[in-house]
Amino acid sequence: MSLTSMGDPQEQQLFNLTRTLLQQPDLCTLAQALTQHLQQADLACHAAIVLAADEQHPQVRYFGVDDSGEAIIKVDELAMAGGPVSHILARPEMLHCAAAEFHEVWPTLAVSGLYPAFGYYGMLPLALGGKIVGGCEILRLDDRPWSEKERSRLRSLAQVVALAVEQIQSRLNDNQHHELLCRERNDFRLLVAITNAVLSKLDLDELISEIAHEIHNNFGIDSISIVLRANRRHRLTVYSTHYIDRDSPVHDQSEVNEQGTLSERVFNSKKMLLLNLHQRDSLAPYERMLFDMWGNQIQTLCLLPLMSGDNILGVLKLAQCQEHIFTTANLKLLHQIAERIAIAVDNALAYQEIRRLKERLIDENLALTEQINNVAADFGEIIGQSQAMRDVMRQVEMVAQSNSTVLILGETGTGKELIARAIHNQSARNGRRMVKLNCAAMPAGLLESDLFGHERGAFTGASAQHIGRFELADKSSLFLDEVGDMPLELQPKLLRVLQEQEFERLGSNKVIRTDVRLIAATNCDLQQMVADKAFRSDLYYRLNVFPIHLPPLRERPQDIPLLVKAFTFKIARRLERTIDSIPAETLRTLSRMEWPGNVRELENVIERAVLLTRGNVLQLSLPEMMLPFQARHDALPEEAPPREGEDEYQRIVRVLKETNGVIAGPRGAAQRLGLKRTTLISRMKRLGIDKDKVLAG
Template identity: 70%
Template sequence: MSYTPMSDLGQQGLFDITRTLLQQPDMGALSAALTQLVRQSALADSAAIVLWHGASHRASYFATRNNEKPIEYEDETVLAHGPLRRILSRPDALQCNYEQFRRAWPLLAESTLYPPFAHYCLLPLAAEGRIFGGCEFIRNADRPWSDEEFERLHTFNQIVSVVAEQIHSRVSSNVDYDLLSRERDNFRILVAITNAVLSRLDMDELVSEVAKEIHHYFNIDAISLVLRGSRKGKLTIHSTHYLDDAHPAHEQSEVDEAGTLSERVFKSKEMLLLNLHERDELAPYERMLFKTWGNQIQTLCLLPLMSGNTMLGVLKLAQCDEKIFTTTNLKLLRQIAERIAIALDNALAYQEIQRLKERLVDENLALTEQLNNVDSEFGEIIGRSDAMYSVLKQVEMVARSDSTVLILGETGTGKELIARAIHNLSNRNSRRMVKMNCAAMPAGLLESDLFGHERGAFTGASSQRIGRFELADKSSLFLDEVGDMPLELQPKLLRVLQEQEFERLGSNKLIQTDVRLIAATNRDLKKMVADREFRSDLYYRLNVFPICLPPLRERPEDIPLLVKAFTAKIARRMGRQIDSIPAETLRALSTMEWPGNVRELENVVERAVLLTRGNVLQLSLPEIVVPEAPVASVVAQEGEDEYQLIVRVLKETNGVVAGPKGAAQRLGLKRTTLLSRMKRLGIDKEHLAEM
């Protein structure tokens, strides 16, 4: 049968119907208007709209019953598998009586949606070739629809299809807009709270800021941060109660962890949401909430504060109005808890840094006391030779100034002892000298160790770190082996020396520092500058007051004093009693070259103490046997200085130093002596061809 919607209603009638239905704001109003129209035209006793949601496989139902009460229902079971499912697969008009309806869909017939009727008709709602629902008509009288009436039902159905599609599109757009607006507002709240709490390193300030922001945005009146205390089995609760918005009550308390709601969250690491009644068995803190809020039912939300897999604490929120903890708010509160956890991690790290700083101050006092109790004015420095006397006079001259000092000398000559003496004699000796070995630190970590870094500045930077320059504020910083500092890091060191300010890695905040720098190296910085291995501007900034330490072989008169001091110190440490050292032992030690300088001498003495049986130091190690000096086989030519002579002999031996045909043998020198002179004269055997 071919239906012509315009044939019976007339132009004006169709226009009026269309205008009425188009004015309806939503599906409920549309179904009510449709019911009224079909009743007026005696086509049906009720009408309904059933929509299909393909993405969720759900059906929704909109109708108005005889008492004019609107009905809205939605499911993915009974209604979704009712008559609507039939016309989705077979898009034809569906007609049946109540008995046929009940046999086909018994559960739906038993529901309140469909009281007994006489005749039922469902027509498909379609738009752009797609069925999106159905228009339902019910007649209570046992009078089937005639062809003319059926034609009118089709007319109504076609108009409803257009109107329902428009309403559906408009509602979907509004839902999307509302969702976007809500997400935008939630994002603003999240950013605001994140900015507010992340800058708080003091625990009390952090707790106060967290409470203020959550109360402002969520109107929650009881906010607490729960942390595990320093004592086992105890919880520390930082709580804020907004009995008065202008004057919130802050409180810190310690409670037993056992039996608390926080204990449950610490164990599960999951959010806990529940209502508490006064009759419930409560821990002291929850009992206090009832007293505070007049014994009203409390809705509590406890959120875990996690840093990775580590449980830092619990954010506990309590309010008398359970409507605050909606699904949307809980989702946002979870995100806020993640940000608070980051801020809490920072605050706890800051607390640890402060504790370590205080410990450093205590250690400094102890070290200062030890230094003050040393008999010698120069601490552990031992020496009466003219060379050492000259060094100590320079130390005394420069110590009380803030000038940068550069200590030069071979490995093992005691550069750190000189640096410590300079600091001990300075006006900065109330604080501990900070030291750092530039050669011992990997190049990638050297900058972080010197200047510190912020959390997240690079991979692995899980917490903020204070660098050596910041630790050495108002004190001295000893940079050992400064010649091994990477070239790319040298400008930053120069800037600190010139400007007395720096930035931590990952931060643009300038930190002022008052540091007196003492540097040391066993390398020839002047030659490194010429070879472009060291910046000239940094070299001149370090070389304000150079102190050159003589090698041990150039002060043999100090060796007996050093041997006696080392023997006494090492024997005391080992619990041994050594009363005397043979004179021949001291003479033998004084004639050695000591390429390892004082450090090598101390190691030899330690081995001797270990091997000594009795009260007299026994020194019989093969490595200290003094070899006879080799006889020279070449002599200097006329007008040839020491540098030219050594270079000539090295060229003649093709750079070989040791062995029977080596340069040392031909010059009548020991291998170590020749190497020492080559170093002093700047002779590099690898570049002989260029000389």
């Protein structure tokens, strides 16, 4: 670079000035240092740097200082772009004019408030790499134009200013590049850390807690939520963590209606939503809760879609009281974090489904094993040609193809489960095995868990999740045997499943929908139980949609020979015996018997006869076979009639004392009072009779 010769003192002064200008950290301080020099040299009272972006972008940047030394940076796309700098870019020579001419040519700039009062205006072109990039703007208080000698010094000074501008821009670009690299490095480290943290969590609750922890620690955001669509339509499950107390964050899980929520907008658009919420805005329950939690402060919300391909899995919802926390850089990083979270959520949901299916498979295997083990106890296909059984089978055919609830009524041992299997096998649900549960065989405390399932930790001893029978029977049939023995407190839950086709496992508020066809059976008089308040009337009406009454064996004696033959050959084959003949007298004798235990009792008698038979003709010792029935009937105590002047309360108390508190069984109080066990228990509750107090008294 060549400079005009000004003599040794002036050259030294220019050298010192050059060193001073090159040491300035930014363009505003450069303009300030240049102003001070021009004022000392009486060349100008004010200086500024004006740079044009490029030919394609008319944007102009102004760098200067005000009278108090405060930096002024202004970016303009119109007024300054059409001002003196456009003249400099077109004609690379010094521009100078009086204030009046400046106001006339550029009136918009003159009234912009950017310039102090001046009398004469000048702009020197700044060249970098042989290209004009802008100008050095100078002002004089008076209206004196610059002399030729002053213009020569100013041109030399402009070369130094151009060199300083180039160095400052280069240094700033290097710093910006370095800061960008540092920020990218830190962002990359953060992404790796969050990726490792969240992808290692397969449990959904643990994953969401880890997500909230990482976002709070790295961004200072105090309310973090993951919103997923619930099993029920138009419902959202919101998993939230709020850092009201940094050491003890508040975790919350709730289910809300999707309609009208901000999350609904994101689910529909699949795009980010960023907005400020005020208390006066129309708010959904979650946003209203945020205002209550943070003292009605303005909430800045950022909702990011969690995408898996083209499908949206959920929404990452971030809320903060500070308005400027979601900067452009932060939003870019949060988008990348949301992509990682979406993968983690997808994995967790897949793992949850695999675990559910695995546990369901285990429970199905257990249930099927239980049923397979009990197949031997069933008496195979339905056997019977009597009119009573033909009526039953006609009812089975009528109801099988529907999804209606069926209530099978009959004494113990009449084959209620066999009828339930026939209904299932003739239905459209026969592609899946029927699931069954005996309500009387299950302790009351475990019956609810067996029906609806439980989560791990739901009660003492619940070390793993358990799938209930209603969930196992989805798309199939559920047979509830001895439904009359179901505890009263559990009956409303059964009623809800029948009405709504949904339930929750014990220890969970997650609603599970199920498509189950219910077949119930009982040997109890449900109508009498309803009258005695021992069974809910609404559940009875829901179960009694299509009742089927099974006749006891004594009412269809013509079927007994068929049953005897079928049982004899089946049992003989199982015991590896050969019996090919049954005496006619044996069949007539068996047909005349009462059979209090019905078909099940008949099968047991035949099995005993097969075991006692020597040879291939069934041997039945009639006196020996009759003895248990007669002995049982003879041993039964007589019914206790009411005594004169004795009311129901006094009679029950007396009989309880006479039976030593025994309620059920052939010698129990229910037998002596001529009542069913459940009916007696119901009446004792209604009359306030405590068995222990009666015996103690």
